[in-house]
Amino acid sequence: MMPRGKARKLLEFLAVVVIALGTRYVITDRYIQGIVVNALLLSVAVLGLQLIMGYAGQISFAQAGFMGMGAYASVLLTKSGLSFWLALPVAGLAAGLGGFLMSPIIRLKGVYFAMASLAFSIAIYVVFVNWGPVTNGTKGIIDIPYPKLGPVIIDSATSFMTLAIFTLWIEWKCFRNITESGFGRTLRAVRDNETAATAAGIQVNAAKMKVIFVGCFVAGIAGAMMGHYKGIVSPESYNFGESITLALMVLVGGLGSLRGAVIGAFFVTIGSEYIGAYAAQHRMLIYGIMMLLFMLFLPDGIDGLVRMVVGCFRRPAGPRQVAPTGVSR
Amino acid sequence: MELLSVRGLKKNFGGLAAVDNIDFGLTEGEITSLIGPNGAGKTTTINLITGFLERTSGTIQFKGTDIGGMPASKIVQLGIVRTFQISQVPHTFTVEEAVVLGAHSRLTFGLAAGLLNLSREQVRQKKAWQMAMEAIEFVGLKDKRHVICGHLPYGEKRMVELGRALATQPKVLILDEPAAGLNTAERSRLKQLIREIKASRLTILLIEHDMKMVMDLSDKIVVLNFGEKIAEGSREEIQLNPKVIEAYLGGGDV
Numbered sequence: 001m002m003p004r005g006k007a008r009k010l011l012e013f014l015a016v017v018v019i020a021l022g023t024r025y026v027i028t029d030r031y032i033q034g035i036v037v038n039a040l041l042l043s044v045a046v047l048g049l050q051l052i053m054g055y056a057g058q059i060s061f062a063q064a065g066f067m068g069m070g071a072y073a074s075v076l077l078t079k080s081g082l083s084f085w086l087a088l089p090v091a092g093l094a095a096g097l098g099g100f101l102m103s104p105i106i107r108l109k110g111v112y113f114a115m116a117s118l119a120f121s122i123a124i125y126v127v128f129v130n131w132g133p134v135t136n137g138t139k140g141i142i143d144i145p146y147p148k149l150g151p152v153i154i155d156s157a158t159s160f161m162t163l164a165i166f167t168l169w170i171e172w173k174c175f176r177n178i179t180e181s182g183f184g185r186t187l188r189a190v191r192d193n194e195t196a197a198t199a200a201g202i203q204v205n206a207a208k209m210k211v212i213f214v215g216c217f218v219a220g221i222a223g224a225m226m227g228h229y230k231g232i233v234s235p236e237s238y239n240f241g242e243s244i245t246l247a248l249m250v251l252v253g254g255l256g257s258l259r260g261a262v263i264g265a266f267f268v269t270i271g272s273e274y275i276g277a278y279a280a281q282h283r284m285l286i287y288g289i290m291m292l293l294f295m296l297f298l299p300d301g302i303d304g305l306v307r308m309v310v311g312c313f314r315r316p317a318g319p320r321q322v323a324p325t326g327v328s329r
Numbered sequence: 330m331e332l333l334s335v336r337g338l339k340k341n342f343g344g345l346a347a348v349d350n351i352d353f354g355l356t357e358g359e360i361t362s363l364i365g366p367n368g369a370g371k372t373t374t375i376n377l378i379t380g381f382l383e384r385t386s387g388t389i390q391f392k393g394t395d396i397g398g399m400p401a402s403k404i405v406q407l408g409i410v411r412t413f414q415i416s417q418v419p420h421t422f423t424v425e426e427a428v429v430l431g432a433h434s435r436l437t438f439g440l441a442a443g444l445l446n447l448s449r450e451q452v453r454q455k456k457a458w459q460m461a462m463e464a465i466e467f468v469g470l471k472d473k474r475h476v477i478c479g480h481l482p483y484g485e486k487r488m489v490e491l492g493r494a495l496a497t498q499p500k501v502l503i504l505d506e507p508a509a510g511l512n513t514a515e516r517s518r519l520k521q522l523i524r525e526i527k528a529s530r531l532t533i534l535l536i537e538h539d540m541k542m543v544m545d546l547s548d549k550i551v552v553l554n555f556g557e558k559i560a561e562g563s564r565e566e567i568q569l570n571p572k573v574i575e576a577y578l579g580g581g582d583v
Binding site: 178182186192195197198200201211214 | 410411
């Protein structure tokens with residue numbers, strides 16, 4: 001009989017396999033499958049942004065730009081013959097290293113960092129539009145080869161759903177580890193009180209750069225997968241409007257909660273479909289209003305709301321209390 | 330033995346010399362108090378020593394090494410730790426988490442080790458919590474260790490910060506007005522704690538306005554006024570020093 005810990009891990013892995021392969025039989029409508037793939041891939045990027053914003057406290061409006069870096073890097077590699085599976089980590093690395101370009105601004109606090117990241121995001125977009133020989137400008141890159149896993153070609157919503165679920169699961173485990181580790185504590189200290197963190201011997205700027213690297217790395221992975229799924233990579237998908245949407249997902253889901261990142265990605269993606277159907281021209285206005293409403297009335301996002309409701313059914317807390325900004329681990 | 334020494338230390342803010350050519354040293358194992366009226370340059374001196382401010386000129390030596398240009402986090406890692414006039418604690422952390430943060434100066438909690446949850450991460454966490462529990466018990470917050478720092482009253486936030494400072498296992502502990510805002514009972518407890526800290530062979534630099542506490546605790550007193558050192562000596566010498574009396578009470582006939 002295998003030890004309990006190992007048995008549990010095996011069970012969890014099997015459950016993920018079942019979900020990854022079985023979702024296509026539960027969600028059969030092609031249109032909905034497409035939305036789910038979208039939401040899943042965006043979740044991959046939003047989780048990274050949650051680490052940067054919710055755990056390290058750095059408000060970034062540049063995440064879509066890094067998705068773009070990963071997208072362009074990966075399709076250029078696969079179009080020149082490299083296997084998708086090798087291109088993927090390279091794309092992540094490209095985006096992660098791109099994150100280092102933000103190092104001049106990490107010393108900025110709060111609002112100033114946010115504004116600088118916005119400027120950064122615009123700069124990346126301009127590069128995508130103008131670097132014709134590499135990115136093909138606004139025309140974008142098409143004829144992107146589908147990923148192949150042995151005999152299996154990943155070319156449909158269902159197969160991408162499977163891929164996305166596995167990716168998200170791996171990322172989730174890694175991020176769980178990070179947030180529960182000593183380094184996770186370092187990040188939260190940097191978020192809450194940089195002076196206290198420094199006085200405890202923490203190198204604040206080094207910690208910020210590390211988390212930005214990780215957050216951008218996964219954005220690159222998400223961008224790469226999205227690029228191969230949609231079959232086209234163009235600058236429009238990676239401008240600052242998209243970055244703001246990603247930040248909105250973090251806020252709506254719940255700042256500081258890994259679960260919240262996924263909740264927010266799904267909520268906004270699905271909501272976006274409704275907006276697209278009934279009020280497409282008001283999209284950014286609606287996003288703006290949502291952001292304000294959430295910040296005013298639901299600062300802990302949907303995850304915070306759910307935890308509050310669940311908390312009503314639990315017996316009163318003992319010594320352990322819920323942290324003010326909904327730190328969920 | 331002089332563990333920490335400051336020579337010719339100067340800090341200018343534009344035309345203002347906040348700290349003007351200061352010399353003093355901390356003897357190992359002793360409590361040295363830095364006193365002076367508000368605005369004398371005491372906290373600025375602390376900020377310079379601990380790397381939160383960059384000096385204009387002068388040297389700051391710790392165990393023979395010039396720590397003058399070093400970043401604050403590095404100085405903490407070397408063993409010089411300070412607390413703040415307004416206690417700086419992470420507001421979403423529980424008491425025990427805030428204290429264990431001090432262990433981050435002694436143990437490296439790397440990204441890779443955390444991500445992969447390597448065994449060395451687990452070993453370090455265990456060590457860190459051990460270090461923290463000792464500090465938590467010492468400052469008397471064992472019963473409150475699960476309380477969120479943001480919910481604590483002023484005096485207890487102070488104790489959390491002290492706990493964190495002790496969890497760094499420092500060689501030099503610098504306390505910036507630790508008694509400010511504390512009532513009489515809390516002050517006498519603080520005094521007792523400081524005595525116990527001294528007994529465990531730490532070197533302490535104390536900035537305080539509570540003269541009774543200063544006189545009761547100090548082995549040596551350094552007096553600043555308008556950025557300059559105006560006196561240094563034992564409590565008797567300081568109490569009788571005319572310059573010190575003038576600084577606190579003003580000149581003229583008494």
